[in-house]
Amino acid sequence: xxxxxxxxxxxxxxxxxxxxxxxxxxxPPGLDTGRVAVEPPREAAHGDVTTNAAMVLAKPAxxxxxxxxxxxxxxxxxxxxxTGAEIxxxxxxxxxxxxxxxxxxxxxxxxxxxxxxxxxxxxxxAVNVEYVSANPTGPLHAAHARGAxxxxxxxxxxxxAGFAVxxxxxxxxAGSQVDTLARSAFLRYxxxxxxxxxxxxxxxxxxxxxxxxxxxxxxxxxxxLRDLPEAxxxxxxxxxxxxxxxxxxxxxxxxxxxRHAVFTSERAMVESGGVERAVDWLKAHGDVYTGTLEPPKGxxxxxxxxxxxxxxxxxxxxxxxxxPLQKSDGSWTYFANDIAYHHxxxxxxFAEMIDVLGADHGGYVKxxxxxxxxxxxxxxxxxxxxxxxxxxxDAGKPVKMSKRAGTFVTLxxxxxxxxxxxVRFIMLTRRNxxxxxxxxxxxxxxxxxxxxFYVQYAHARARSVLxxxxxxxxxxxxxxxxxxxxxxxxLQAPEELQVIKIMADWPRLVEGAAEAHEPHRVAFYLADLAxxxxxxxxxxxDDARLRFIQAEDRAGTLARLALVQAVAxxxxxxxxxxxxxxxxxxx
RNA sequence: GCGCCCUUAGCUCAGUUGGAUAGAGCAACAGCCUUCUAAGCUGUGGGUCGGCGGUUCGAAUCCGCCAGGGCGCGCCA
Numbered sequence: 001x002x003x004x005x006x007x008x009x010x011x012x013x014x015x016x017x018x019x020x021x022x023x024x025x026x027x028p029p030g031l032d033t034g035r036v037a038v039e040p041p042r043e044a045a046h047g048d049v050t051t052n053a054a055m056v057l058a059k060p061a062x063x064x065x066x067x068x069x070x071x072x073x074x075x076x077x078x079x080x081x082x083t084g085a086e087i088x089x090x091x092x093x094x095x096x097x098x099x100x101x102x103x104x105x106x107x108x109x110x111x112x113x114x115x116x117x118x119x120x121x122x123x124x125x126a127v128n129v130e131y132v133s134a135n136p137t138g139p140l141h142a143a144h145a146r147g148a149x150x151x152x153x154x155x156x157x158x159x160x161a162g163f164a165v166x167x168x169x170x171x172x173x174a175g176s177q178v179d180t181l182a183r184s185a186f187l188r189y190x191x192x193x194x195x196x197x198x199x200x201x202x203x204x205x206x207x208x209x210x211x212x213x214x215x216x217x218x219x220x221x222x223x224x225l226r227d228l229p230e231a232x233x234x235x236x237x238x239x240x241x242x243x244x245x246x247x248x249x250x251x252x253x254x255x256x257x258x259r260h261a262v263f264t265s266e267r268a269m270v271e272s273g274g275v276e277r278a279v280d281w282l283k284a285h286g287d288v289y290t291g292t293l294e295p296p297k298g299x300x301x302x303x304x305x306x307x308x309x310x311x312x313x314x315x316x317x318x319x320x321x322x323x324p325l326q327k328s329d330g331s332w333t334y335f336a337n338d339i340a341y342h343h344x345x346x347x348x349x350f351a352e353m354i355d356v357l358g359a360d361h362g363g364y365v366k367x368x369x370x371x372x373x374x375x376x377x378x379x380x381x382x383x384x385x386x387x388x389x390x391x392x393x394d395a396g397k398p399v400k401m402s403k404r405a406g407t408f409v410t411l412x413x414x415x416x417x418x419x420x421x422x423v424r425f426i427m428l429t430r431r432n433x434x435x436x437x438x439x440x441x442x443x444x445x446x447x448x449x450x451x452x453f454y455v456q457y458a459h460a461r462a463r464s465v466l467x468x469x470x471x472x473x474x475x476x477x478x479x480x481x482x483x484x485x486x487x488x489x490x491l492q493a494p495e496e497l498q499v500i501k502i503m504a505d506w507p508r509l510v511e512g513a514a515e516a517h518e519p520h521r522v523a524f525y526l527a528d529l530a531x532x533x534x535x536x537x538x539x540x541x542d543d544a545r546l547r548f549i550q551a552e553d554r555a556g557t558l559a560r561l562a563l564v565q566a567v568a569x570x571x572x573x574x575x576x577x578x579x580x581x582x583x584x585x586x587x
Numbered sequence: 588g589c590g591c592c593c594u595u596a597g598c599u600c601a602g603u604u605g606g607a608u609a610g611a612g613c614a615a616c617a618g619c620c621u622u623c624u625a626a627g628c629u630g631u632g633g634g635u636c637g638g639c640g641g642u643u644c645g646a647a648u649c650c651g652c653c654a655g656g657g658c659g660c661g662c663c664a
Contacts, residue, residue, distance in 0.1 A: 039603070042610080052606065055644070065644070089607040090644065135664065175664050266664095296589075296660055309661075320590065327662040334664050362591050363659035386592070388657080430600075433592060435657080437599080446626060449599090449613060453626095461625065468624070505603095512603055524601060524611090531611085538628060547624075586625075 004112065004119060004507040006105065007049070010095075011038035014051055017075040026071055027061050040505060047084065047094035048501065055091040065091030102497050103488040105504040109566040110484035117506045117573050121514060122163030128345050129155045131356035132253065132260070133170040136245040137181045138207050140252040140411040143358070146436065147387045148411075149427040149579075151356040152258045153519040154385070156577045161514035166350070167260045170341060173242045174266040175334060181205060181245070182238035186225075188214025189237070193223055213244045252411045257420050257579050266337055269344060275332050278340035278375060279310075279325060287313045287374050293321065312339070317370035335364075339371045342382065346372075351380045354517060359386045359433075383517055388435045390427075395441040418443055421580040425452040428578055429523045446586070451527050455571065458530035459582045461537065462568035465548050469561050472549055476558065480569060483562035490556035493546055495536045496563060502529050503570045510577075519577065526574045533567050 003009050015036065021027045036057070041050040054069035061068060069087045076095060077085040084096035109116050131151020134144050155165045172178075184205040191197045192214040200206040217225070217240060225233040246263075253259065269275075282288045292308045311322040312335075325336040345353055353372065357364075365384045372382040392399040392409055399409060415423055417440055426443050429451055430436045446453050466478055477483070491497065506525070513521040540547040548560045572582040 035605095037606090042602080042607080046607075050607090055606080058644075092607065094607095172664055177664060293661065304661080307661080324661055329662070331662090333662080337664090359592075359658055361659085361664095362657095365591075386658090388592085434600085435593085448627095451612090454612095457625080465624070509603080516604070521601095521603080527601095527611085535628095537624080541620085541623070541628075549624075 004108065004116065005511060006504060007038050007040075007508055010049055011036070011051075013079055014038050014053055014072075014076065017072060017079075018053060018057070021071060021075070027057065027063075027068070031057055031060050033057070039508075040501075041092075041094060044498075046088065046092075047086075048097045049095040051093050051095075052091075054087075054093060058091070069093055099492065099497060102500045102504065103491055106488060106491070106500050106562055106566055107484045109503055109506075109569060110480040110562060113480045113569060114573060116569060117510045118160050118162070119507055119511055119514075120162035121511055122158060122161050124162065124164050125352060126166065126349050127158055127163045127352040127354065128166050128168055128348075128350035129158070129354045129356070130168045130170055130345075131155075132249075132258070133172065133357075134249065135172045135177050136242045136249060137177055137205060138245065139209055139248050142392055142409045142411055142414050142438070143387075143390050144252075145256060145411045145414060145423055146390050146427045146432075147356045147358060148253060148256055148258045149424045150385060150387055150432050150519060151354075153424070153428055153522070153578050154354065154356070154517055156579060157510070157514050157519050157522070160510055160577060163352075163514075166262060168262040168264060168345075169260040171242075171246060171263055171265045171267075174270050174337065178238055178242055179234065181241050182234055183230075185210055185213045185217065185241040186230075186233065186237050189217040189221075190214075190226060192218035193226060209248070210241075213241050216240075216244060255412055255415050255420065256423065264341065264344070266341065269341060270332070270337060274340040274344055275336050278343040279336065281343065282312060282339075282374060285374065285377075287316065288325065289313065289322075291322065293324065312336075312367075312371065312374075314367050314370040317373040319366045319370040323367045335367065335371075338368060339375060342368070342372050342380075343375045346376045346380050351376065353380065353382045354385065355382065356385045356387065356432075359388045362386055385432050385517060387432050391435060391437045393437055393439040393442075396439065399440075414438075421456075422452050424578055424580050425455070425523065425575075428520050431518070431520050451523065452580075453586075454534070455526045455530045455575070456580075456583050457586055458533045459568055459571040459575065460585050462533065462564045462571065463584050465564050466561065466568065469549050469557070472551065473554070473557065478561055478565065480565050483558065483565050486558040486562055487555055488559045488562060490553075490559040491563060493536075493539075495532075495539050495546065496560070499529075499532045499536055499563060499567065502532050503566055506570050506573070522574050522577050526571060529567065529571060529574070 015033055018027065018031070018033060022029045022031065036051065036053045038049060038051045041047060054072055055065045057068055058065040066087060069091050073085045073087055073093050076082060076093060081098045081101040082095050083098045086094055088094050129151055132140070132144060132148045134140055152167070155167050158165045180203065184200070187197050187200065187204060188210045191211070217237065225236065279288060289311055290308050291311050292306050293311070295304050295306070307328060309324050309328070310326040312325055314323045315321065323335055324333055327333055342353065365386070368384065369382050372380050422443050426438055427436070443450060443452065448454055470478055491500070509521060509525050513519060536546065548564055549557050575582045
């Protein structure tokens with residue numbers, strides 16, 4: 001089978017020519033070619049392929065870029081499929097490839113079918129992607145959807161790139177927030193037993209959703225807990241409430257189409273001695289000491305007093321200050337627990353870890369990366385994807401939310417309003433570290449400006465043509481495999497070749513996006529593919545020769561259907577990375 | 588006050604890990620189309636890449652300082 005990423009082969013060909021130039025004495029031997037890039041040029045006008053080889057080699061070879069380029073371009077011109085090679089700018093070499101070469105790429109797409117774009121840069125390495133990890137103190141709200149979708153799409157992308165991915169959710173069920181949850185649930189329990197509880201006091205979770213938990217507690221325990229001192233009901237109620245809310249969270253995630261393979265309980269990890277294990281490990285490596293931190297610069301916390309405490313030597317691993325592991329009451333800080341959690345991930349075989357977190361964790365990244373470096377002796381790597389805010393709008397007006405009043409828009413509200421596929425796609429139309437505007441009205445609009453619609457429409461349009469063709473050409477094999485072996489000579493128009501070139505770039509895009517951990521690149525790719533396909537379609541309006549189905553031209557029709565089939569395949573492959581169902585028709 | 592992230596066309600955003608004359612969609616302007624296969628098409632104008640320095644063949648991209656916005660700043664998670 002032909003190599004999916006055609007630029008790999010081209011790069012090898014360029015390097016082979018460089019080697020033979022060295023052998024012929026035209027270049028010094030043993031040059032480092034690591035920085036030689038062979039890629040599509042930014043501008044289509046510059047040809048199909050560009051390489052910076054002459055410029056990169058100029059310095060080590062002590063030659064002028066253009067001199068090297070002259071010699072190299074003559075050799076590249078002789079390569080198979082190369083129809084043009086020229087030197088441009090400061091020493092770029094631009095290549096043009098034969099139309100026939102591109103037509104053959106179409107067969108590569110069709111033969112690979114739904115597997116087109118898969119690659120093996122991951123080589124089966126284990127990667128742990130942790131995402132959502134919201135506190136189990138309430139239903140997921142709209143902002144959680146972004147992290148959920150980014151994490152899920154990134155996991156899909158890494159799978160396509162050949163990694164062994166584990167999707168993980170960290171349940172923060174150990175801290176004081178779940179104590180607050182338990183007290184709030186207990187209040188609702190008393191309410192369910194008929195007591196008038198009045199206004200929910202400050203410091204409790206006011207959300208209506210806790211009424212159900214209170215009802216369920218009352219149904220299970222009757223009045224048995226009501227008159228006990230807190231110490232005797234807290235554990236029971238906490239566990240019950242956390243379980244109930246995690247069930248809600250899982251349901252929210254299911255509605256969004258997000259499924260984690262592993263749920264790790266912070267509490268279970270702490271109770272099993274995970275923190276001691278991790279801290280002892282750090283102690284043994286000299287990364288823990290008892291010391292007193294300088295007060296933070298600027299405004300002091302009201303109750304600041306210098307206090308010796310157990311510290312992690314984060315400065316040794318690139319952080320600004322050393323970080324506390326224990327609170328004043330001797331219990332572990334959240335950070336200590338998180339070190340233990342990442343230690344645990346590493347022990348489970350994950351050297352590569354990705355945490356998808358909210359932007360409010362920004363100040364936390366350096367210390368966690370320092371900790372991962374320490375706890376894995378430099379063998380592990382942690383990438384943190386911070387997700388910026390989502391601004392919910394409706395027709396340009398902000399949707400009102402108040403966390404204090406407990407009136408926030410839930411994830412489920414959003415999914416019910418526009419559908420999971422729209423939520424998923426839109427959440428991926430911006431880089432994770434940029435704020436995103438989510439406008440109910442705009443995301444449902446059926447227009448060029450709405451990328452979900454535009455991309456889905458391209459897929460639906462392609463599928464529609466194939467359905468139509470099946471009626472026009474009874475008995476023809478219009479499957480991808482069948483069309484892969486038809487005569488493609490009719491594909492001559494620049495618009496047709498342009499669509500093929502974009503599809504030929506899909507494997508390269510997957511590699512780059514997977515390496516950079518940037519699923520949003522897929523959204524922009526799909527929009528480009530859709531634009532080229534719609535453009536081709538529109539050209540068929542004025543130029544009948546570009547219409548896909550032409551009764552009097554069976555061979556040409558089959559060739560164009562091969563193109564259409566490939567567009568459907570690639571669009572579907574991209575949408576599946578997003579966990580979005582490609583639609584057969586627009587409704 | 589300190590740290591992290593962000594700043595690209597009037598607006599919304601890309602920019603392939605340092606490449607060429609910085610791109611796309613809206614909006615604006617100028618035409619076309621009014622019916623086919625499915626909710627239009629073509630063209631034009633628009634930029635100090637927040638600012639100033641530095642690194643080098645080459646910077647939106649890397650480094651330093653400054654400005655503006657967001658987030659965070661021991662005993663919240």
